[in-house]
Amino acid sequence: MLGRVAQNLFWLSRYVERAENMARLLEVGYRMSLTSRREGGASEHLLSMMQAAEVDELFLAKHKTPDAPSVSQFMLFDETNPSSVRSCLLAARTNARSVRTALTTDMWESLNTAWLEFFGVDPREVTGSRLIELLQWVKTVSYRYRGALLSTFLRDEGYAFSQIGNFVERADNTARILDMKYYVLLPRTDLIGGDVDIQQWTLILRAASAHRSYRHVYHDRYKAWNIADYLILRHEMPRSLFFSVGWINRTLDMLAEIHGGRSKGHEAAAQVTAMLDGNSMDRIFSYGLHEFLTEFIGKNNEITEAVAESYNFY
Numbered sequence: 393m394l395g396r397v398a399q400n401l402f403w404l405s406r407y408v409e410r411a412e413n414m415a416r417l418l419e420v421g422y423r424m425s426l427t428s429r430r431e432g433g434a435s436e437h438l439l440s441m442m443q444a445a446e447v448d449e450l451f452l453a454k455h456k457t458p459d460a461p462s463v464s465q466f467m468l469f470d471e472t473n474p475s476s477v478r479s480c481l482l483a484a485r486t487n488a489r490s491v492r493t494a495l496t497t498d499m500w501e502s503l504n505t506a507w508l509e510f511f512g513v514d515p516r517e518v519t520g521s522r523l524i525e526l527l528q529w530v531k532t533v534s535y536r537y538r539g540a541l542l543s544t545f546l547r548d549e550g551y552a553f554s555q556i557g558n559f560v561e562r563a564d565n566t567a568r569i570l571d572m573k574y575y576v577l578l579p580r581t582d583l584i585g586g587d588v589d590i591q592q593w594t595l596i597l598r599a600a601s602a603h604r605s606y607r608h609v610y611h612d613r614y615k616a617w618n619i620a621d622y623l624i625l626r627h628e629m630p631r632s633l634f635f636s637v638g639w640i641n642r643t644l645d646m647l648a649e650i651h652g653g654r655s656k657g658h659e660a661a662a663q664v665t666a667m668l669d670g671n672s673m674d675r676i677f678s679y680g681l682h683e684f685l686t687e688f689i690g691k692n693n694e695i696t697e698a699v700a701e702s703y704n705f706y
Contacts, residue, residue: 395703395704397494397550398550398553398704400487400488400491401553402553402557404487404491404554405541405558406558406561407480407481407483408533408534408537408558409534409557409565410475410480410565411477411530411533411534412530413561413562413568414445414467414476414530416531416565416569416599417445418463419527420441420569420572420595420599421437421440421441421572422438422460422463422464423595424437424592424595425460427591427592427595434460435458438458438459438460441572442466442467444569444571446475450472451463451473454472460519460523461519464518464523465518468526477510478510481533485504488500496540496544498540498544499537499540499541499545502537502539503537509529541554549650551646552644553643553647553699555639555643556640556695558639559637559639559640559643560692560695562631563633563636563640564693566623567633567685568685569596569600570596570620570624571681571682571686571689572596593615593619596619597622597623605629606618606622609626609629610622620676620677621673624673624676625672625673633688634668637661637668640695641665644658644661647703656698656701656702657695657699657703660691660694660695660697660698661698663694664688667687667688
């Protein structure tokens with residue numbers, strides 16, 4: 393497979409997953425802002441969400457104060473924000489057009505239809521309950537594309553590159569959602585363990601679509617320790633860091649079998665795997681949750697660089 397085609401498939405999956413993840417981050421930031429009862433709390437939650445997505449400086453260069461309307465417009469529709477849902481859907485569609493013949497009809501139609509529907513949304517109408525509906529729609533777009541890919545795509549190189557892109561992006565987002573919690577609590581350590589703290593952790597579980605499945609695993613009330621464990625180390629949780637890294641390793645092995653040898657991507661993935669395999673929440677919290685997540689995000693990004701170099705993306 394040509395490096396250009398592999399690159400487009402890899403980033404196509406990343407952009408679709410990123411659009412979904414931006415919707416998840418915005419939803420949890422927006423809901424946290426609604427539950428804040430102290431002055432400035434709503435803006436703090438929205439800013440922490442953008443810090444997690446690493447778009448806060450870009451936002452503040454254009455807006456004075458983070459409020460729900462301006463943040464929603466920025467995260468959903470702003471063309472200058474490379475991580476906005478609009479930018480992600482456009483980039484995904486552009487990559488898909490470049491490799492149209494490598495995709496199935498169902499994959500292409502799911503993306504093209506999503507772009508046309510999104511293009512028809514009036515940003516001025518996206519407030520309140522309409523905002524939540526649109527965020528749910530963005531997640532549904534991702535589900536449709538993933539369903540089309542898993543149901544119709546040949547299990548060949550293209551599938552492998554698509555899966556690596558998807559799970560590199562998913563791992564990055566789950567780490568950022570957890571790191572957002574760090575930003576929320578950093579200025580107010582007196583809130584840790586209180587009702588507000590538990591409410592915020594519950595919203596983070598909802599952002600990962602994990603609030604119901606959490607109960608099946610722990611049979612307990614929401615606890616920060618268990619929630620962090622669930623989203624980092626549980627192998628059966630499909631948005632956890634452990635689960636995502638497992639899929640990255642499996643699809644890298646698939647490429648190694650096709651090409652007759654391992655790549656630098658394996659080396660980069662092994663470093664990420666070493667951070668999780670045999671680890672425990674005791675050690676992670678002792679090390680520092682924020683420090684652990686920051687290191688994880690950095691090493692996870694190195695997988696992209698290694699895969700790009702090994703398979704001639706550039």
